[in-house]
Amino acid sequence: xxxxxxxxxxTRQGHDAGRRPRMVRNTLTMAWRAMLxxxxxxxxxxxxxxxxxxxxxxxxxxxxxxxxxxxxxxxxFLLPGTLVLTVLLITVTAGVSLNTxxxxxxxxxxxxxxxxxxxVVVGGLVGDIARYVLATCLVLGMGLLMGYRPPGGAGGAVLxxxxxxxxxxxxxxxxxxxxxxxxxxxxxxVLSFAVQLPLTFxxxxxxxxxxxxxxxxxxxxxxxxxxxxTAERALMDGTPAASQVGWVLxxxxxxxxxxxxxxxxxxRADLNGx
Amino acid sequence: MTMTSEVPxxxxxxxxxxxxxxxxxxxxxxxxxxxxxxxxxxxxxxxGKTTTIRIFATLTRPDGxxxxxxxxxxxxxxxxxxxxxxxxxQFASVDPSLTGTENLVLQARLLGLGRRxxxxxxxxxxxxxxxxxxxxxxxxxxxxxxQRRLDIAGSLVVAPALLFLDEPTTGLDPHSRVxxxxxxxxxVAQGTTVLLTTQYLEEAxxxxxxxxxIDHGRIVAEGTPAELKSSVGSGTLRVRLADTSDSRLxxxxxxxxxxxxxxxxxxPAVLTARIDGQGAAEAAARGLAxxxxxxxxxxxxxxxxxxxxxxxxxxxxHAAQPANNEEQA
Numbered sequence: 001x002x003x004x005x006x007x008x009x010x011t012r013q014g015h016d017a018g019r020r021p022r023m024v025r026n027t028l029t030m031a032w033r034a035m036l037x038x039x040x041x042x043x044x045x046x047x048x049x050x051x052x053x054x055x056x057x058x059x060x061x062x063x064x065x066x067x068x069x070x071x072x073x074x075x076x077f078l079l080p081g082t083l084v085l086t087v088l089l090i091t092v093t094a095g096v097s098l099n100t101x102x103x104x105x106x107x108x109x110x111x112x113x114x115x116x117x118x119x120v121v122v123g124g125l126v127g128d129i130a131r132y133v134l135a136t137c138l139v140l141g142m143g144l145l146m147g148y149r150p151p152g153g154a155g156g157a158v159l160x161x162x163x164x165x166x167x168x169x170x171x172x173x174x175x176x177x178x179x180x181x182x183x184x185x186x187x188x189x190v191l192s193f194a195v196q197l198p199l200t201f202x203x204x205x206x207x208x209x210x211x212x213x214x215x216x217x218x219x220x221x222x223x224x225x226x227x228x229x230t231a232e233r234a235l236m237d238g239t240p241a242a243s244q245v246g247w248v249l250x251x252x253x254x255x256x257x258x259x260x261x262x263x264x265x266x267x268r269a270d271l272n273g274x
Numbered sequence: 275m276t277m278t279s280e281v282p283x284x285x286x287x288x289x290x291x292x293x294x295x296x297x298x299x300x301x302x303x304x305x306x307x308x309x310x311x312x313x314x315x316x317x318x319x320x321x322g323k324t325t326t327i328r329i330f331a332t333l334t335r336p337d338g339x340x341x342x343x344x345x346x347x348x349x350x351x352x353x354x355x356x357x358x359x360x361x362x363x364q365f366a367s368v369d370p371s372l373t374g375t376e377n378l379v380l381q382a383r384l385l386g387l388g389r390r391x392x393x394x395x396x397x398x399x400x401x402x403x404x405x406x407x408x409x410x411x412x413x414x415x416x417x418x419x420x421q422r423r424l425d426i427a428g429s430l431v432v433a434p435a436l437l438f439l440d441e442p443t444t445g446l447d448p449h450s451r452v453x454x455x456x457x458x459x460x461x462v463a464q465g466t467t468v469l470l471t472t473q474y475l476e477e478a479x480x481x482x483x484x485x486x487x488i489d490h491g492r493i494v495a496e497g498t499p500a501e502l503k504s505s506v507g508s509g510t511l512r513v514r515l516a517d518t519s520d521s522r523l524x525x526x527x528x529x530x531x532x533x534x535x536x537x538x539x540x541x542p543a544v545l546t547a548r549i550d551g552q553g554a555a556e557a558a559a560r561g562l563a564x565x566x567x568x569x570x571x572x573x574x575x576x577x578x579x580x581x582x583x584x585x586x587x588x589x590x591x592h593a594a595q596p597a598n599n600e601e602q603a
Contacts, residue, residue: 112361113356114353270334
């Protein structure tokens with residue numbers, strides 16, 4: 001306890017006063033924090049490991065029999081959908097971690113610091129991309145082991161992965177808004193899944209919309225997840241995908257345009273202040 | 275508008291209002307905190323301390339009034355305010371899954387320090403707060419006192435011009451409490467202004483240059499610890515009886531001799547009476563002599579300034595802490 005705590009040259013006046021906050025740097029620092037947490041607590045990444053492995057095996061052998069042809073054949077239909085389902089399912093943790101950060105008082109510290117404030121949210125989401133990449137690699141790896149060969153080649157698969165990451169990042173803003181609007185982490189989990197499940201399952205992941213009753217088919221057809229799955233299949237098959245990709249990007253932009261400002265509004269509103 | 279004073283003010287609040295529903299947590303609060311030194315906001319739970327400090331730290335938007343922190347308006351220029359302040363809240367804001375070093379490096383990086391400078395600063399602070407041995411351990415494994423110290427270390431990564439400490443030692447053991455006080459004193463010696471909230475009278479007395487007493491969202495008194503005590507009365511006679519069965523008689527006798535009301539403490543053996551400066555010693559001597567003649571055993575007595583507890587009671591009309599308030603000193 002005898003060493004110095006003196007700030008020496010590190011006074012604020014000299015080094016940061018009046019400067020504009022640094023968007024990219026602050027965001028990368030917060031992303032670094034998110035990745036450090038995964039490294040320190042690997043349990044945080046268990047969903048990104050088990051869900052992909054489990055889903056790929058389960059759906060292939062559960063539904064595979066109901067579909068015609070060899071595994072190689074029906075994997076062409078199932079794998080893109082499994083990929084989408086897996087990644088979207090593990091996006092919900094974004095809201096939970098923001099919620100615990102606020103409950104613990106960590107957000108108060110960041111909110112009173114001279115940083116670019118959205119970096120606290122955006123950085124966390126960027127860090128989460130590491131988990132999504134892990135999950136995608138596992139799904140694709142399992143698929144390859146079971147005999148799947150994407151007709152669109154490696155290029156198509158890479159594009160498919162990038163598109164899924166873009167959409168996952170955009171969807172995460174729904175969960176960050178929920179994470180900041182709700183009081184407890186449990187409430188965030190419950191409500192996130194209540195939004196998540198219809199969005200993912202009421203899509204064309206497993207079945208062709210042609211077999212569905214009219215009202216459900218209408219929903220499935222406008223559901224952005226359906227467009228994402230269709231785009232994924234096209235990219236991996238190497239068939240024309242531009243219009244579907246366009247729809248997905250449009251939906252992503254719309255999600256961020258709505259839930260981005262909402263998240264930041266809730267972030268600034270002081271729920272901790274009582 | 276107020277006139278510009280000679281000493282620059284670290285905080286200036288005028289007519290500050292913040293309501294939650296129908297409850298006014300802060301109710302037309304006026305406060306001027308000069309630059310330098312420690313300023314304590316003293317009050318019981320629910321007095322509005324935390325809400326006030328959260329408004330000053332740009333976390334909560336006020337409903338009315340004007341607040342300037344380090345010369346900047348908190349509502350219109352929050353970022354400018356944030357460049358000069360730091361807040362250590364009631365709960366440790368450190369990340370439990372990261373190590374002590376990682377927590378400090380994170381803060382340093384956010385404040386614009388380079389990678390190497392951040393590591394060096396983290397090591398320096400961990401050492402200064404006696405956490406060097408735990409530097410590589412996840413904060414989850416730290417004790418409450420260690421987490422608190424790390425939290426305060428985090429707020430000193432770059433010495434802020436103004437540091438807010440919201441109940442910095444609540445829940446700490448005496449040893450950690452002294453360590454935190456020591457850190458605050460050293461920081462103040464460097465020129466940082468500290469605004470702390472506390473419900474411990476001893477803490478305000480020990481640490482602060484000025485105290486504002488807050489109750490029901492308003493400042494009810496303000497001054498140096500000595501001024502606050504003397505505003506309540508210049509002298510207090512405190513008598514401890516050897517036998518509490520005499521207390522009723524003793525109280526009456528003492529009151530008759532001194533001609534002022536005599537109150538009984540939470541401890542029934544202790545009687546206190548406020549007596550004014552002139553002739554206080556003589557009056558006290560007379561009172562004690564009469565008590566001795568009435569066969570009442572006086573175990574001990576003292577004549578001196580009232581404690582902050584008494585000051586608080588006199589200023590707000592109720593005790594600072596509801597129950598079992600251990601008297602210090």
